[in-house]
Amino acid sequence: MKVLDLRCDRGHGFEGWFGSEDDFASQHGRGLVECPLCGSQSVSRLPSAPRLNLSNAREPVAQQPKSGEPVAATPEAQQLQALWMQAVRHVMANTEDVGERFADEARRIHYGDAPSRGIRGQASPDQAAELVEEGIDVMPLPIPKVLKEPIQ
Known part of the structure; x- marks a missing residue:
């Protein structure tokens, strides 16, 4: 099971659960993936990486998104949603x-x-x-x- 972070073109962030990467690509291509808040089918996948808990690991440094990249929702935005x-x-x-x-x-x-x-x-x-x-x-x-x- 793949849990993906997604965002619609109106800035609503949400999770999508898919059987595989191919399953997501297939559903997205057929217009079956939509925002649960507004119904928009213009959905993009947010970059995500697994978090490894290592004893000597430092906290990751937040990087600024490049122009046109989706931005993760802030906790405040998630609370408002x-x-x-x-x-x-x-x-x-x-x-x-x-x-x-x-x-x-x-x-x-x-x-x-x-x-x-x-x-x-x-x-x-x-x-x-x-x-x-x-x-x-x-x-x-x-x-x-x-x-x-x-x-x-």
């Missing part, structure tokens, strides 16, 4: 998915024609702008594909 995923999971667990009926259902709730509750769904940019003009608070929340499907 984890918090964002936790927030998205909370929203999904505590709202009703009304799908493409989002704009209509938001209006029904706003005008008292439906019970007040948290909802989520899809709305076009024009629909979202119309809802805001009517005084209905909406917020875009990109939900990673990995959270929309059951875990295998």
Whole structure:
């Protein structure tokens, strides 16, 4: 099993588990590797090296990446990504998915024609702008594909 450090073009770092280097190359070439945060399929592999624990070994000196090389995520960035995923999971667990009926259902709730509750769904940019003009608070929340499907 190969555990690879990966990063999407939006800077999200994540791990990928593959049976081999060839397995990663095959899946990546077929567009099957994507960022679990944003769904981007523009993914690159970060350089990594095994760490050997030797008694006299010195700590490795960090080297500056060359232009165009991916950069490893800082602990702060990783913490922010984890918090964002936790927030998205909370929203999904505590709202009703009304799908493409989002704009209509938001209006029904706003005008008292439906019970007040948290909802989520899809709305076009024009629909979202119309809802805001009517005084209905909406917020875009990109939900990673990995959270929309059951875990295998």
